[in-house]
Amino acid sequence: MKIPLLDLKAHHGPLKAELLEAFEAVFDSQAFILGPEVKALEEVIAPYCQSEHAIGVSSGTDALLLALMALGVGPGDEVITSTYTFFATGGVIARVGATPVFVDIDPVSFNLAPEKVEAAVSPKTKVIIPVHLYGQVADMDAILEIANRHRLKVVEDAAQAIGAEYKDGRRAGSMGDIGCFSFFPSKNLGALGDGGLVTASDTDLADRLRKMRVHGGHPKYYHQMIGGNFRLDSIQAAFVKVKLKYLDGWTRQRQENAKHYASLFKQSGLIEKEALGLPRAVYADSGCAHYHIYNQFVIRVRDRDALREFLAKAEIGAEIYYPVPVHLQDCFKDLGYKQGDCPEAEKAAAESLALPIYPELTDEMQAVVVEGIKRFYTG
Numbered sequence: 001m002k003i004p005l006l007d008l009k010a011h012h013g014p015l016k017a018e019l020l021e022a023f024e025a026v027f028d029s030q031a032f033i034l035g036p037e038v039k040a041l042e043e044v045i046a047p048y049c050q051s052e053h054a055i056g057v058s059s060g061t062d063a064l065l066l067a068l069m070a071l072g073v074g075p076g077d078e079v080i081t082s083t084y085t086f087f088a089t090g091g092v093i094a095r096v097g098a099t100p101v102f103v104d105i106d107p108v109s110f111n112l113a114p115e116k117v118e119a120a121v122s123p124k125t126k127v128i129i130p131v132h133l134y135g136q137v138a139d140m141d142a143i144l145e146i147a148n149r150h151r152l153k154v155v156e157d158a159a160q161a162i163g164a165e166y167k168d169g170r171r172a173g174s175m176g177d178i179g180c181f182s183f184f185p186s187k188n189l190g191a192l193g194d195g196g197l198v199t200a201s202d203t204d205l206a207d208r209l210r211k212m213r214v215h216g217g218h219p220k221y222y223h224q225m226i227g228g229n230f231r232l233d234s235i236q237a238a239f240v241k242v243k244l245k246y247l248d249g250w251t252r253q254r255q256e257n258a259k260h261y262a263s264l265f266k267q268s269g270l271i272e273k274e275a276l277g278l279p280r281a282v283y284a285d286s287g288c289a290h291y292h293i294y295n296q297f298v299i300r301v302r303d304r305d306a307l308r309e310f311l312a313k314a315e316i317g318a319e320i321y322y323p324v325p326v327h328l329q330d331c332f333k334d335l336g337y338k339q340g341d342c343p344e345a346e347k348a349a350a351e352s353l354a355l356p357i358y359p360e361l362t363d364e365m366q367a368v369v370v371e372g373i374k375r376f377y378t379g
């Protein structure tokens with residue numbers, strides 16, 4: 001049985017009629033740019049994200065870029081973020097001319113280690129960007145405490161964590177100054193193309209974000225500030241609005257799949273043999289429904305690269321998020337980081353492997369995945 005890492009055909013198939021209807025409505029209106037569909041999505045998704053304001057943008061990357069631009073981050077400023085993340089988080093810092101300061105992770109959650117954030121704060125630090133990796137919220141109380149004490153802004157990279165809840169029920173993107181989300185098709189709430197969102201609860205900041213989304217002109221063609229074209233397409237907004245209704249159901253299915261993997265792996269004996277470690281849902285006992293939304297189900301394994309090759313031959317999809325921590329990327333060589341600077345992230349980069357966890361994955365398919373992994377280690 002062929003088991004892909006993600007099956008968008010199975011995901012979108014049942015929604016085809018509804019999505020085509022949404023397309024038709026935008027087509028009939030011909031309002032492709034910031035039409036009523038964008039506003040309609042923003043109005044329903046802001047409360048979902050527990051934020052006062054939601055602003056649809058062109059991608060998750062642009063959400064992060066716009067956030068730093070709106071906070072006035074530029075040359076001479078330092079921005080602290082996790083080194084174990086998708087490249088965009090670090091890339092946008094350099095793109096606004098600021099200096100990224102990459103910090104190691106906590107090995108259990110894969111998220112920013114607060115004590116290492118504290119150690120990285122300097123007089124030049126302006127912003128901290130925690131990343132809620134794989135769909136689990138970073139330790140925000142500790143990060144916000146550091147930010148408040150040093151008067152820093154906090155931009156949450158919630159691209160993988162829409163709706164995910166911190167231990168007391170606060171949702172990803174609602175706790176810092178700005179929340180950044182992605183509608184890339186592989187995220188839990190994906191568009192049928194690129195898209196993203198920023199959230200903010202401060203009205204002045206939201207106004208600024210909204211203006212900078214359209215080049216900073218207000219009224220149009222009169223510029224007090226420089227923004228960009230960071231608009232979300234009306235068509236994508238309409239698709240995302242259709243899909244938002246189903247998001248909580250998909251999250252439940254992902255959580256059930258995670259629980260099922262846990263029991264299958266326990267039965268497999270691989271954990272006792274120390275071939276494999278399961279992901280930990282840090283807030284599983286918090287009573288929050290969205291303690292982890294499992295954008296990815298990432299295990300730690302021995303002989304990771306050989307296992308991945310073995311699984312690929314068996315047509316079982318598995319992926320490495322991420323093989324190289326950002327502080328060791330070639331393009332950041334000039335920053336002077338070296339191997340050993342962020343040991344936990346470097347270890348994670350060598351051991352982590354994401355398995356299929358998408359909502360449509362069946363118990364039978366999960367059994368095949370676990371069987372395949374067992375065959376690799378036990379022959």
Ligand SMILES: *Cc1c(COP(=O)(O)O)cnc(C)c1O
Pocket residue numbers: 059060061062085086088089131157159160181182183184194195196
């Ligand atoms: C996907 C992702 C992004 C970028 O989102 P795009 O919509 O692909 O630009 C940024 N940060 C993280 C952590 C992501 O997973």
